[in-house]
Amino acid sequence: MEKVPQHVAVILDGNGRWAKSKGMPRNYGHAQGAKTLEEIVESSAKIGIKYLTVYAFSTENWGRPEEEVKALMNLLGTYLKKCLKMSIKHNMKVRILGAKEALTPELQKEIENLEEVSKDFTGLNFQIALNYGSRDEMLRAMQKMANDIKEEKLSPEEITAEVFSDYLDTRGIPDPDLLIRTSGEQRISNYLLWQIAYSELYFTDVPWPDFHTEELKKAVEAYASRDRRYGGVKEERSHV
Numbered sequence: 170m171e172k173v174p175q176h177v178a179v180i181l182d183g184n185g186r187w188a189k190s191k192g193m194p195r196n197y198g199h200a201q202g203a204k205t206l207e208e209i210v211e212s213s214a215k216i217g218i219k220y221l222t223v224y225a226f227s228t229e230n231w232g233r234p235e236e237e238v239k240a241l242m243n244l245l246g247t248y249l250k251k252c253l254k255m256s257i258k259h260n261m262k263v264r265i266l267g268a269k270e271a272l273t274p275e276l277q278k279e280i281e282n283l284e285e286v287s288k289d290f291t292g293l294n295f296q297i298a299l300n301y302g303s304r305d306e307m308l309r310a311m312q313k314m315a316n317d318i319k320e321e322k323l324s325p326e327e328i329t330a331e332v333f334s335d336y337l338d339t340r341g342i343p344d345p346d347l348l349i350r351t352s353g354e355q356r357i358s359n360y361l362l363w364q365i366a367y368s369e370l371y372f373t374d375v376p377w378p379d380f381h382t383e384e385l386k387k388a389v390e391a392y393a394s395r396d397r398r399y400g401g402v403k404e405e406r407s408h409v
């Protein structure tokens with residue numbers, strides 16, 4: 170495949186509606202969504218994608234019914250355990266984006282271990298956004314910058330786009346080339362607002378549990394046909 174995006178970000182949406190359409194409870198959709206994620210992680214690496222960043226739980230998702238939040242947290246715990254095995258098997262480096270302090274001590278321990286074990290792995294870079302909100306991420310970054318200025322580790326004149334990026338949870342990770350949202354909604358829902366400044370957007374009606382490898386390939390093909398201009402003009406061998 171030509172022109173494979175280096176970094177693909179995904180808003181995996183539609184688990185609940187998918188389950189409902191089958192007469193099943195929402196949590197069944199989340200469980201199925203976790204399986205689809207395993208498949209997509211493997212196929213991303215095969216396609217040649219270097220960075221995959223998925224939105225698993227937003228800062229706003231705490232507002233869901235208590236039962237659903239509980240089920241999602243349980244599922245994430247199970248998923249992280251599976252992820253550790255996958256990361257070792259596939260040489261995959263895993264990082265969690267978001268405010269980890271609000272998660273249970275068990276989840277935090279799981280995350281710490283997963284990040285530590287996989288930190289030098291050189292295969293796919295897999296980021297999971299968990300209790301993540303872009304505004305929250307930027308506010309935490311600004312608080313940290315303000316503290317560093319107070320402690321004279323940073324001066325206001327030194328703040329550039331690169332410096333700011335280094336204060337974000339995505340530090341060291343290139344900006345997404347392609348952002349995919351499944352299940353028909355065409356909004357960003359507080360995801361990677363700074364990082365997607367020039368990402369190509371791809372929306373599909375396919376609900377996340379049905380987003381199999383073929384669908385990922387379609388998104389990558391759509392990306393390959395896009396013309397990224399970054400505010401410039403289309404590159405043409407024309408006489409100027």
Ligand code: IPE
Pocket residue numbers: 181182183184185186187225226227230241352
């Ligand atoms: C995405 O599916 C998973 C999470 C947000 C955790 P949803 O749970 O949002 O499913 P819909 O959008 O209600 O169908």
Ligand code: IPE
Pocket residue numbers: 180181182183224225226227230354356358
């Ligand atoms: C975005 O999906 C968050 C995640 C995929 C984790 P939501 O389903 O929460 O977003 P809205 O509520 O439709 O904007």
Ligand code: MG
Pocket residue numbers: 182183184
């Ligand atoms: Mg949703």
